Amino acid sequence: MMDALFFYLFATLVLGGAILTVTRRNAVHSAISLIVSLIGVAGLYLLQQAEFLFAVQIVLYVGGIMVLFLFVIMLVNLDQAAKQRRFNRQWWIALLCVTAVGVEIAYFVRKGASAFSMARPPVAAVANAGGNTEQIADVLFRQYLLPFEIASVLLLVAVVGSVVMAKKRI
Amino acid sequence: MSGPPLAWYLILSAVLFALGVAGFLFRKSIITIFMSIELMLNAVNLSFVAFSYQLKQVNGHVFAFFVMVVAAAEAAVGLAIIVTVFKNRETLNVDEVDSMKY
Amino acid sequence: MSQYYSTNEAFALTPALTLALFGCWILVFDFLFANSKQKRYFALVVVAGLIFAGVGLYRQQAFLATSGDSSIIAFSGALTIDRFALYFNWVFELATLIVALVSYNYLEIEGEHHGEYYALLLFAQCGMFFLAAGTDLVTLFIGLELMALCFYVMVGFLRGDKRSNEAAIKYLLLGAFSSGFLVYGFSIMYGLAGSTRLTDVAAAIAARPAWDPLVFLAMTTTAVGLLFKISAAPFHMWAPDAYEGAPTTITAYLSVASKAASFAFLLRIFLGPLAPARDAWEPLLAAVAILTMTIGNLAAISQTNIKRLLAYSSISHAGYMLLGLIAGNDTGIQGIAVYVMVYAFMNLGAFLVVIALRRKNIIGDDVDDMAGLMYRSPGYAVLMLIFLLSLAGIPPTAGFLGKYYIFLSLIETHHYLLAVIATLYVAVAIYYYFRIVKTMFVGELTEKAPLATSFGLRVALGITGVLTLAVGVYPEPVLRLAQNSFLR
Numbered sequence: 001m002m003d004a005l006f007f008y009l010f011a012t013l014v015l016g017g018a019i020l021t022v023t024r025r026n027a028v029h030s031a032i033s034l035i036v037s038l039i040g041v042a043g044l045y046l047l048q049q050a051e052f053l054f055a056v057q058i059v060l061y062v063g064g065i066m067v068l069f070l071f072v073i074m075l076v077n078l079d080q081a082a083k084q085r086r087f088n089r090q091w092w093i094a095l096l097c098v099t100a101v102g103v104e105i106a107y108f109v110r111k112g113a114s115a116f117s118m119a120r121p122p123v124a125a126v127a128n129a130g131g132n133t134e135q136i137a138d139v140l141f142r143q144y145l146l147p148f149e150i151a152s153v154l155l156l157v158a159v160v161g162s163v164v165m166a167k168k169r170i
Numbered sequence: 171m172s173g174p175p176l177a178w179y180l181i182l183s184a185v186l187f188a189l190g191v192a193g194f195l196f197r198k199s200i201i202t203i204f205m206s207i208e209l210m211l212n213a214v215n216l217s218f219v220a221f222s223y224q225l226k227q228v229n230g231h232v233f234a235f236f237v238m239v240v241a242a243a244e245a246a247v248g249l250a251i252i253v254t255v256f257k258n259r260e261t262l263n264v265d266e267v268d269s270m271k272y
Numbered sequence: 273m274s275q276y277y278s279t280n281e282a283f284a285l286t287p288a289l290t291l292a293l294f295g296c297w298i299l300v301f302d303f304l305f306a307n308s309k310q311k312r313y314f315a316l317v318v319v320a321g322l323i324f325a326g327v328g329l330y331r332q333q334a335f336l337a338t339s340g341d342s343s344i345i346a347f348s349g350a351l352t353i354d355r356f357a358l359y360f361n362w363v364f365e366l367a368t369l370i371v372a373l374v375s376y377n378y379l380e381i382e383g384e385h386h387g388e389y390y391a392l393l394l395f396a397q398c399g400m401f402f403l404a405a406g407t408d409l410v411t412l413f414i415g416l417e418l419m420a421l422c423f424y425v426m427v428g429f430l431r432g433d434k435r436s437n438e439a440a441i442k443y444l445l446l447g448a449f450s451s452g453f454l455v456y457g458f459s460i461m462y463g464l465a466g467s468t469r470l471t472d473v474a475a476a477i478a479a480r481p482a483w484d485p486l487v488f489l490a491m492t493t494t495a496v497g498l499l500f501k502i503s504a505a506p507f508h509m510w511a512p513d514a515y516e517g518a519p520t521t522i523t524a525y526l527s528v529a530s531k532a533a534s535f536a537f538l539l540r541i542f543l544g545p546l547a548p549a550r551d552a553w554e555p556l557l558a559a560v561a562i563l564t565m566t567i568g569n570l571a572a573i574s575q576t577n578i579k580r581l582l583a584y585s586s587i588s589h590a591g592y593m594l595l596g597l598i599a600g601n602d603t604g605i606q607g608i609a610v611y612v613m614v615y616a617f618m619n620l621g622a623f624l625v626v627i628a629l630r631r632k633n634i635i636g637d638d639v640d641d642m643a644g645l646m647y648r649s650p651g652y653a654v655l656m657l658i659f660l661l662s663l664a665g666i667p668p669t670a671g672f673l674g675k676y677y678i679f680l681s682l683i684e685t686h687h688y689l690l691a692v693i694a695t696l697y698v699a700v701a702i703y704y705y706f707r708i709v710k711t712m713f714v715g716e717l718t719e720k721a722p723l724a725t726s727f728g729l730r731v732a733l734g735i736t737g738v739l740t741l742a743v744g745v746y747p748e749p750v751l752r753l754a755q756n757s758f759l760r
Contacts, residue, residue: 003173011182018186018209022193027201034205037186041212044182047173048223050231053215053238060238065208065245072249073201076256100492101188107485108177135228136235144232146347147410150402151239153292154418157395158243160299161425162250164388165440187456194449203445210452214459221463230462233410237455240417244451247421248444251428255437 006047013040027073035066052133179220187213200252204245211241283335284346284353286328287361288401294321295394302387312376314390315728321394322369329365333358349469350408357405359609359757360536363616364400367529368393370620370736373728375521378627381724382519384430393525396422400533407544409458409468412537416454416501419533420447423526427518439517446500446510454497460490461545473545480548487549494541495553501534502590504560505567512571515583520630520637523579524623527586528616535593535612542597543605550600558598562693564591569700578626579637581704582619585663588701589615592678595690599681602758607677609754614674614743618662621736625656628723639708644717652723653712655737660705662740665698670743673750 017037024030042057130138140148186209193206215234222230282289298314305311332344332353343354372393379385399422402415424447428440462468464486465476477487496507503511515523546553568588575581593615596608629636646653662671675698682691743750 007174007178011178014182014186015189018189021205021209022189022197022202027199030202030205034208037209038212041216044179044216045219048179048219050219050222050234053219053231053234056235056238060242061208061212065242068245068249069201069205072252075253076201097188097191100489101184103485104184104489105181108181132228132231136231139228140232140235143229143348143350144236144408144410146350147236147408147414150399150411150414150418151236153395153398154239154243154414154421156296157392157418157421157425158246160388160391161247161421164386164425165247165250165254165428165431187452190452191449194445200441200445204448207445207448207452210449211455214452214455217456217459218462221459221466224463225466227466229466229468230459233413233459233462233468236410236414240414240451243417243421244444244448247424248441248448251424251437251440251444254428254431255441258432258434258437 003047006043010040010043010047013037013043028070031066031069031073034069035062038062038066049132051131052136176220176224179223180217183213183217183220186210186216200255204248204252208241208245211237280344281346283332284344284351284405286331287325288398290325290328291321291394291398291401294318294324295391295398298387298391298394302391308385311385311387312380314387315372315376318372318390318393319369322365322372325397326365329358329361345407347408347411349471350411351402351405352407353405355757356536356539357401359753360404360532360612361401362753363532363613364397364404364529367525367532367616367620368397370617370624370732371521371525371529373732374624374627374726375728377724377726377729378519378521378630381630381632382430384432384519386429389426389429392422392426396426396525397529400529400536403533404536404540407470407540409461409470409473412540413451413455413458416537417451419530420451420501423447423522423530426522427514427526429519429522433517435517436519437517439514442517443510443514450497450500450507452497453493453500457490457492457494457497460486460493464490470540470544474547477545478548482549482551484549488552491546491549491553492556494546495556498534498538498541499560502531502538502593503587504590504594505564505587506560508564508567508587511587512580512583515586516577516579516637520579520623520627523583524620524627527582527623528619531586531590532612532616535608539597539605539608554598554600557594558687558690561591561594561598562690564588564594565694565697569697569704572704573700575704576639577637578639578642578708581639581708582622582626585701585704586619588697589619589663591697592675592694595687595694596678596681598690599678599685599687601681601685603677603684604681605758606751606754607674607681609758610677610747610750611674613750613754614662614670614740617736617739617743618659618669618671621659621733621740622656622663624729624733624736625652625659628652628725628729631721631724634719634721639711640715640718642708642712643715645712645715647717648720649723652733655733656712657709658737658740660709662744664702664705666702668741668744670740670747672744673747 014037017033017040020033021030024033038061042054045054045057190206190209190213194203197203215237218230218234222228294317298317343352345352396419399415399419402411406412406415424440424444427443428436430436461473465473480487500507565588568584568591572581572584593608593611596604629641662669665671665675679691
């Protein structure tokens with residue numbers, strides 16, 4: 001019961017924030033709404049016992065990426081961008097997406113969790129081996145060691161790339 | 171298993187994803203378009219975590235973690251490019267960023 | 273823990289490790305030697321890196337040939353070095369080699385000669401390695417993003433040029449958008465399988481009914497993401513802008529290596545986990561292929577910018593390659609392999625001539641800039657003619673070979689309508705390729721400035737020109753390589 005209550009609370013935050021993000025004209029308002037939405041997502045992570053992701057979501061997304069966004073918004077002058085027409089492009093893709101989401105929702109509502117009955121593995125993979133963070137570390141460094149290493153190159157490229165793009169003289 | 175069923179999370183994820191797509195397609199400001207992409211990625215992460223919870227394993231958490239890493243890297247490079255675009259032409263309206271002919 | 277870090281892992285990773293290591297070295301050297309004259313030697317460092325990576329690939333190939341195993345599986349299934357992966361890696365090696373050879377002169381002319389460029393080339397190829405060899409959704413996703421991130425920066429590398437800026441931002445926004453779709457599809461696949469290994473996902477999808485809505489959802493969203501990456505219509509809109517604005521060397525690299533890597537990825541997904549859902553995706557991809565060929569070929573007719581024209585032509589080539597997947601028999605899959613290889617050198621060759629047209633104070637990317645090329649530099653004009661004949665698919669050039677196997681597979685699998693449509697569009701393609709030929713051979717010579725040439729450019733043109741002709745005349749080795757790589 002409590003869980004359902006919290007779900008509704010966070011879901012409202014997520015959707016309300018998202019709707020405001022895509023409809024506000026002022027980019028700063030959009031960014032603030034996005035932060036609200038991201039915090040709502042973090043709450044949902046906590047509700048599903050993903051404590052590690054909850055922390056990462058707050059630290060990385062809200063504390064890192066969104067601050068970067070706000071910096072850039074402050075850095076570049078968005079006055080012209082504020083007064084623009086909207087809602088006039090690519091209706092067909094939007095229509096397609098809405099239909100797809102509608103069908104998906106109808107399907108889930110009708111079939112519920114049983115849609116995924118096939119998905120449950122016979123044995124719970126890493127049950128009760130310490131807390132959530134320990135489990136993630138275990139899986140990350142066993143099964144996903146390779147992507148973890150590639151991510152190091154990816155981040156190096158991100159560093160080099162953003163310096164190349166933004167620095168005056170290189 | 172207690173708590174709201176998986177389907178609720180998936181519906182929420184799908185709606186959030188659609189909102190991100192709508193924002194991407196209909197907004198004009200490059201920064202807001204970028205924020206819509208972040209919404210889409212969060213929708214994806216939400217469904218990863220929901221599946222993970224249902225399956226009682228943490229592989230989905232790890233995937234969501236990698237998606238976050240990629241989102242951060244993309245945001246860093248993307249915002250650097252946005253700053254360069256702005257330095258060269260002082261507008262961030264996608265309709266004005268079209269010196270190339272169609 | 274020892275079972276996770278063994279010599280097997282190191283052996284499988286050698287090419288990627290070498291590429292990343294040389295990339296890092298270039299960054300360090302670039303920091304130490306600020307002298308702009310010495311920067312052109314970075315092209316040599318790239319070539320050295322490619323040679324070492326090539327040795328790694330060759331040793332893996334030799335190991336597969338002698339041991340009789342079909343693949344080297346590393347990282348408990350996250351990475352699989354099979355002949356498929358090796359085949360595509362040879363294509364990447366070739367593309368990076370050609371691009372590195374021509375880059376130093378071009379970048380000096382553009383006035384943006386920085387060591388980071390060469391490092392990004394190597395890092396991008398490192399990402400492609402994982403796209404071709406990855407057998408885990410996470411590995412594939414991170415590999416894709418590594419490659420894409422390098423390309424976003426390289427496309428915008430001419431920082432003072434507005435067209436380059438625009439190209440970068442458009443490519444980045446649409447690339448990130450498509451990644452969103454792709455990874456949404458991956459999340460559904462993970463939910464179905466409870467694992468991210470491709471084999472587990474394939475087993476989970478095979479256990480479900482053919483028209484399962486969840487499989488369909490995963491398939492469509494993943495397909496949207498993948499079709500964006502190979503620039504298939506209706507998800508092609510980024511390609512002409514990105515191709516036109518990017519530095520021409522990167523346009524060449526993007527149109528060949530990125531497309532080949534994305535095709536490797538697409539084949540891994542559609543012939544792996546999504547193979548059981550074939551009934552669902554075949555009509556969808558057929559529609560996409562027809563639309564891609566239509567838009568690519570028809571839009572190319574009216575282009576005046578040669579980079580844009582080649583962009584639309586590369587879109588149409590993606591359509592032809594998709595046809596091989598729709599046919600789906602061994603001929604079709606081998607046809608894609610042959611096509612990817614052949615397309616790599618003929619398209620690179622065409623772009624090399626465009627690169628030579630860029631001189632100090634002359635942008636040279638209009639079709640009219642080619643006017644009278646025959647009277648000014650007959651060698652370049654004749655080479656361009658060969659590449660264009662090959663792109664159009666006219667024998668005895670290599671391009672004919674690629675199209676031949678695709679059409680053969682369509683006929684073998686009774687897709688007659690698709691074969692007819694594809695043949696019709698070949699006629700359209702001949703029309704716009706020959707517009708360039710006509711401009712070159714009968715056009716009025718307007719400006720007399722000699723073409724920008726360098727040792728690297730001549731070597732690169734030599735390699736691509738000889739390969740285009742040699743493979744067309746004597747296709748045996750390429751065919752054998754392609755056949756071996758796709759034995760299932």
